[in-house]
Amino acid sequence: MIRVGVVGAGGWANSSHLPALTALEEFDVTSVATTNQDSATRAAAAHGVPRAFTDAGELAAHPEVDLVVVSVKASGHAAVIRAALDAGKHVVSEWPLGINADEAAELTAAATAAGVVHAVVLQGHHSPSARFTADLLAGGRIGTLESVTLIADGAPWGGSRIPPSLVFGLDYAEGTNILTIMAGHFLATLERVTGPLIELTARLPRTHDHVLIDGTDRTAPNTTPSHVLLHGLLACGATASVAIHGGNRPAREGFQLELIGSDGVLTATPAEPGTFIHWGSWDIRIDNESLAVPDTYRTVPANVRSGPPANIAALYQEVARAITEERQPHPSFETALRHHRLLAAIEQSAADGATHRLS
Template sequence: MIRVGVVGASGWADGSHLPALAALEAFEVTAVATTNQASADRAAAAHGVRHAFADAGELVAHPEVDLVVVSVKASGHAAVIKAALKAGKHVVSEWPLGVDADQASELAEAAATAGVVHAVVLQGHHSPSARFAADLLAAGRIGTLESVALVAEGAPWGGSQISPELVFGLDPSEGTNILTIMAGHFLATLERVAGPLAEVSARLPRTHDHVLVSGTERTVPNATSSHVLVHGLLAGGATASIAVHGGNGPIQDAFLLKLVGSDATLTATPARPGTYIHWGDWDIRIGDDVLALPGTYRTVPAGVRSGPPANIAALYQEVARAIAEDRQPHPSFETALRHHRLLAAIERSAAEGIASKIS
């Protein structure tokens, strides 16, 4: 049994990590931590967890914690991850790993030195639909891949309004915005299907210098992009065109993915309206043929609801196997570092107006 402590249990983890872990026999959540004792106690009571802390350091040091889940704001990841690594604990971190590529590099190096299992939550890597689409390409169902096009909605980022709880992300130093969160997850999913990008040319327009805080009459300054526009080349030689457009929401079409091959075109859209590409199932077509997802691609218990908990549960299954086999899971901190370098290349291209290679 792998004993888990969840830092940030009252936020995103409440509806994703905690239900995913509860469904898996290999794990037991033994501790939770939030920013204050009252909310930690509530989270512990809601999920039947016996230890609750207002100090992440106490959770990390607890002898009944083998693996630390880091599900706080990106700007707070480094401190918790470093503490967990120093304590010799395995770590699962939410994406992004750090606020930028430099911090991600530091954390990846520290994790390698610590010799523990480390994973990052890029849900698209464990999406059954993304894995199925990748296998279809590998089997030659559309011939040689020639081009990839992705159009996706990036709301709630990039619009003329922002929810009060997301205002912090308008500061680029927080590492939480339409490029890092939305485009970050979307690009990771695209690469899971079509292979890695090798070179990018990008623009990061900022449509709104100030945005309205939803439900108020207050406006706040915005220093982050409203849209992410990328043209690129995949390592396999195909071209790629990605447009992530911001907005106020709610999400409507969510995404359209087209993979054009020498023999046929694969098209993917959300099976349920308003579902991000890395969250839910896809409707997949090759030409006019609708392809049903084989049941073998679903590995998590049937009781895990679709959406983020299902793909996160699949990641935890991979983590459990990695611990048992004394290896690193995928995606690991090294995977996250490479992905941070992709985003850095996009920022560099947009700033300099030239194509940028991914290092």
């Protein structure tokens, strides 16, 4: 049994990590932490967890914690990860790993030196729809892949208004914006299907220098992009065009993915309109044929809700196998670092207008 401590249990983890972990027999959630004792106690009570902390370092050092889950704001990831590594504990971190590629490189080196298992939550890697689509391509269902187009909604980032809870993300230094969160997850999912980008040219338009805070008459300064646009080349030789559009409201359409092959065209759209590409199920068609994702692509217990909880539960299954087999899981911190460097190349291309190659 792998004993788990969840840092940031009062937020995103409450509706994703904790339902996933408590449904898996390989894990026992023994501790949670938030910055407020009342919220930590509530989270512990809601999920039947015996200990509640306000200090991530105390949680990481506790002898009944083997694995630390990091589910706080991106700017707080490094401190919690380092506390876990100092205590010799395995780590699962939410994406992004750090606020930029340099911090991600430091954390990856530290985790490697610590000799622990380390994983990052890039849900698209474990999405049944993404895995099935990748297998369709690998099996030659549309022949040789020639061209890829992804159009996706990036709301609530990038618009002229923003909820009060997300104002912090208007500061680029926080590492939480349409490029890092939305493009980070979307491109990781795309690469899970098509293989890696090796070359790109990008633009990061910023439409709004100041953004209205919803429910108020106040604005906040904005240093983050409104949209993410790129053209590139995949390792398989296909071209790729990606447009991620920011906005004010929850995504209306969600995404449209089109894979053009030498013998057919595969299209994917969300089964539930407005769902992000790395979250939910896809409607998949090859030419005029509709294809259902086989049940075998879902590996988690039936009582785990589809979407993020199920995808995250699949990651934890991989982490459990990696701990048993004394290897690194996929995606690991090294995977996260590669995606951080992809985002850094997008930033650099947007700044200098040049085409950038990726190793």
